[in-house]
Amino acid sequence: MEHRKVMILGTGPAGYTAAIYSARANLEPLVIEGDEPGGQLTLTTEIENFPGFIDGIMGPELMDNMKKQAERFGAEFQRGRATSVDFSTKPLRVTVDKDKEYTADAVILATGASAKMLGIPGESDLIGRGVSTCATCDGFFFRNKRVIVVGGGDSAMEEATFLTKFASEVTIVHRRNELRASKVMQERARANEKIKWVLNVTTEEVKSDGNKVTGLQVVDNDTGERRVIEADGVFVAIGHRPNTEFLNGQVVTDEVGYIVTQGATSQTSVEAVFACGDVMDARYRQAITAAGSGCKAAMDVEKYLEGSMTHDWSMAEKV
Numbered sequence: 001m002e003h004r005k006v007m008i009l010g011t012g013p014a015g016y017t018a019a020i021y022s023a024r025a026n027l028e029p030l031v032i033e034g035d036e037p038g039g040q041l042t043l044t045t046e047i048e049n050f051p052g053f054i055d056g057i058m059g060p061e062l063m064d065n066m067k068k069q070a071e072r073f074g075a076e077f078q079r080g081r082a083t084s085v086d087f088s089t090k091p092l093r094v095t096v097d098k099d100k101e102y103t104a105d106a107v108i109l110a111t112g113a114s115a116k117m118l119g120i121p122g123e124s125d126l127i128g129r130g131v132s133t134c135a136t137c138d139g140f141f142f143r144n145k146r147v148i149v150v151g152g153g154d155s156a157m158e159e160a161t162f163l164t165k166f167a168s169e170v171t172i173v174h175r176r177n178e179l180r181a182s183k184v185m186q187e188r189a190r191a192n193e194k195i196k197w198v199l200n201v202t203t204e205e206v207k208s209d210g211n212k213v214t215g216l217q218v219v220d221n222d223t224g225e226r227r228v229i230e231a232d233g234v235f236v237a238i239g240h241r242p243n244t245e246f247l248n249g250q251v252v253t254d255e256v257g258y259i260v261t262q263g264a265t266s267q268t269s270v271e272a273v274f275a276c277g278d279v280m281d282a283r284y285r286q287a288i289t290a291a292g293s294g295c296k297a298a299m300d301v302e303k304y305l306e307g308s309m310t311h312d313w314s315m316a317e318k319v
Helices: 012-024 039-043 059-072 135-142 154-163 183-190 287-305
Strands: 002-009 030-032 076-078 082-086 092-096 100-109 113-115 146-150 169-173 195-198 201-208 213-220 226-230 233-236 240-242 273-275
Touching: 002 012, 002 092, 002 287, 012 030, 012 039, 012 059, 012 100, 012 287, 039 059, 059 076, 100 287, 135 154, 135 233, 146 154, 154 169, 154 183, 154 233, 183 195, 213 233, 273 287
Parallel strands: 002 030, 002 100, 030 076, 100 273, 146 169, 146 233, 169 195
Antiparallel strands: 082 092, 092 100, 113 240, 201 213, 213 226
């Protein structure tokens, strides 16, 4: 069983930044890259809102640069996925791909959150070419174009309202006649003249011209009639799922599964376990905020290992 000072589970902006900072602190971190090395940004195209890149940068390139920067300072990367953990003993135990076991003095959880997808033909093939799960990230690219938002909750209403700043027309598509969104969010969306509604339909396929999105095929739940809603983009807004299943309840999470941290720190309910990025942030979910939280996690780990961090380890009993 191999022992490490620090293990970082997950990559993306949070995991990579945590790796950079902990490596520079001579903590020799081992980073387990996860199923999707680089995280959700490897599925995007151009990123224009990450500070320091005047003309933007491609998502995969940004992630590759972060990884190389961490490697420069001595971070070690291993392909694989953390499949289980045991945080009840010291040192902490982590199992990777069900057969490789490690122990660590501290663990940083940066496993992110996965956008829930529709699971229909054309969807995964067109991510970054008209299909998106983040209006804040990609809305700018749809200036004066027609877009569709799929979903009926608060996040869908928020995404649709945000997209009206850029798009010429936004169509909200939902599988029921009733929306799950709060009354306030519904009223705000219905009052926006740019927003149209297609309710009580089932999504069947994202249409394309072979290169980019051209529309969304739906079927009326009452009549069975099929039609294609023409659009330049499809935003899937049916929620996110934090990647915390492998923790098996050993760290305090909220009702959805996002890890709960103490105050402004990255400290979880378990001593020596810290969290950063989208796995603990259900609100912002931006590359820059994830990177910032990765920095905090690494700095917290450094202070913890040197014995200068105070922590209320009874938080688990209070939540």
